[in-house]
Amino acid sequence: KNEVEQSPQNLTAQEGEFITINCSYSVGISALHWLQQHPGGGIVSLFMLSSGKKKHGRLIATINIQEKHSSLHITASHPRDSAVYICAASLEGLTFGKGTHLIIQP
């Protein structure tokens, strides 16, 4: 069974800061998902990647298959980025990390 670890668990930063959230997994995967969940809201898929790097607006996701590691970066962070970010490793089903609770203060 895949073990998925996220760090940090909680992160508070100032508006404008560059944010990095890390995700490590123990078993080779076919894809890695990054999800975003706002308080009281549903979950939105941000990225699904199996190699390299993807970018959408101020969000960048990278994955290193050899090291079994992925990162989610947020550039020029804004209070509306405050949410829980969850990574999930895909191999015959999904295994989720426990999430990173991000707060961006104005």
Place this chain on the structure above:
Amino acid sequence: DVKVTQSSRYLVKRTGEKVFLECVQDMDHENMFWYRQDPGLGLRLIYFSYDVKMKEKGDIPEGYSVSREKKERFSLILESASTNQTSMYLCASSFNSRAGGKLFFGSGTQLSVL
């Protein structure tokens, strides 16, 4: 846009009641999933389905069953609700790929069992 609709946002039920949670998606996705989300435990897979009338157990199927009679609808059933089934329940769907296509989630059902 893909829409995954869960029938109730909040539900309150009594111990021992039979509970139905409904999920409908409108994008002809083959894969559908039921998760529960609890503080400190993250998302855990209860059941999933890759096709109509097909179901597979996830990590925590005990106390639950599912039904997929039509492609667009995936129901989660609590045969006899218990207090430890109080949780946020999330339905998701994706296109067919055992590797996992992009996931689309419903807005969740917060179930309280008293």
